[in-house]
Amino acid sequence: MRLVVHNMLQCHVKGCDSNNFPLRLFDVELEIHEIEFNPQFLQSLLPKLDWNAFISTANQIGITSLPQALPEEIDEDFLKNLHRILFETHIMQGKMVCSNCSHEYPIKEGIPNMLLNEEEAEEEAEVEAEVETEAEED
Amino acid sequence: MRSILFYQLIKPRIFLRTYASSKKSQVSAFTVFDRKAKKLQRNRAALDIETSKQVDYLKDEVAHRLVDRLLDIKRNYDTIVDLGCGCGHIVKYMDHDISKKLVMCDMSEKMLERDKNIKYDVEVERIVVDEESLPFEENSLEAVISNLSLHWVNDLPDSIPKICVIHVIY
Numbered sequence: 509m510r511l512v513v514h515n516m517l518q519c520h521v522k523g524c525d526s527n528n529f530p531l532r533l534f535d536v537e538l539e540i541h542e543i544e545f546n547p548q549f550l551q552s553l554l555p556k557l558d559w560n561a562f563i564s565t566a567n568q569i570g571i572t573s574l575p576q577a578l579p580e581e582i583d584e585d586f587l588k589n590l591h592r593i594l595f596e597t598h599i600m601q602g603k604m605v606c607s608n609c610s611h612e613y614p615i616k617e618g619i620p621n622m623l624l625n626e627e628e629a630e631e632e633a634e635v636e637a638e639v640e641t642e643a644e645e646d
Numbered sequence: 647m648r649s650i651l652f653y654q655l656i657k658p659r660i661f662l663r664t665y666a667s668s669k670k671s672q673v674s675a676f677t678v679f680d681r682k683a684k685k686l687q688r689n690r691a692a693l694d695i696e697t698s699k700q701v702d703y704l705k706d707e708v709a710h711r712l713v714d715r716l717l718d719i720k721r722n723y724d725t726i727v728d729l730g731c732g733c734g735h736i737v738k739y740m741d742h743d744i745s746k747k748l749v750m751c752d753m754s755e756k757m758l759e760r761d762k763n764i765k766y767d768v769e770v771e772r773i774v775v776d777e778e779s780l781p782f783e784e785n786s787l788e789a790v791i792s793n794l795s796l797h798w799v800n801d802l803p804d805s806i807p808k809i810c811v812i813h814v815i816y
C-alpha cells in the first residue's frame with residue numbers, strides 16, 4: 509500500500525463517523541519500488557490529496573522532508589520528492605489504527621485488510637472446520 | 647416426556663447446523679447471502695491456481711465489455727476503483743489512457759493475491775474490502791466500477807450510499 513491510497517481510507521466501523529480519518533500507522537516496514545516520474549499526473553493529483561492527513565501520516569513513518577503546507581510555487585525538486593513518498597514508498601507490513609474507536613486494520617505483504625469482522629470470521633472458520641471433522645468422525 | 651427426550655436428542659444436531667452459519671451477525675430482511683461462507687468459498691477457489699484460471703474466461707469477457715464502455719466516456723481518470731475485482735479481470739483490459747491507477751478491492755485476500763506477480767499496463771493497488779462496508783473517505787473516489795460481483799451483496803442501497811457508481815454490471 510502506498511501513501512496515496514492511505515490518503516483515501518477511513519475507519520468504517522458502524523457509528524464511527526468522526527475523527528476516523530486518517531488512520532494512524534504503526535509498526536510499518538517500508539520498501540521503495542521505483543516507477544517512472546510523471547509530473548503531470550502528480551500535479552493533477554495534488555488538489556485531491558488531503559495534505560494535512562498526508563503530512564501527519566508521513567511524519568508517523570519518519571518522513572519529515574515535506575512542508576507543513578502545500579507550497580504555492582511548485583518546482584521539480586518538490587515534485588520528485590513527492591513522487592518518491594507518494595508513489596514509490598510502499599508500506600509492506602504494519603497496521604492502521606483508528607484514532608476514534610481504536611479499530612485495527614492490518615497490512616500484510618503490502619495489502620491492507622479493511623474487513624471489520626476478520627477475527628470473528630477466522631474463529632468461525634475454525635469452528636466450522638472442527639464441526640466438519642466431528643461430523644466426519646460421526 | 648417423549649417430546650422432551652426427542653428434543654434432547656435432536657438438540658446437538660441443530661446446534662451444529664446453525665453454528666456454522668454465523669449466529670453473531672445481525673439478520674435483516676435484506677440478508678440473503680452468507681457473506682462469510684462466500685468469502686471462504688472464494689478463498690478456497692483461488693487456492694487452486696491452475697483450476698481457477700480455467701474459469702477466468704467468463705469474467706474476462708464481461709470485464710472486456712465493461713472497459714469498452716468506459717472508453718465511451720470522454721475523460722480519463724487518475725484512479726478507478728474495481729469493486730469485487732476477483733483475481734483481476736478488469737485490470738487486464740485497462741490501459742494508461744483510461745486511468746493511471748486501478749485500486750483492486752475484493753473480500754477474498756487469496757483472490758487478490760493469486761496474480762500478484764503479473765505486471766499490468768496500469769499501476770495496481772490491492773485492498774481487502776467487503777463491498778458491503780466500504781472504507782473510502784467521502785468524495786475520495788473518481789470512479790467505481792464492478793464486474794460480476796455486486797449480485798452477492800445483500801443490501802445494495804444500504805451498502806453503496808455515499809459513492810457515485812458510474813458503471814456497474816452485476
Ligand SMILES: [Zn+2]
Binds near residue numbers: 521607
Ligand atoms: Zn473507527
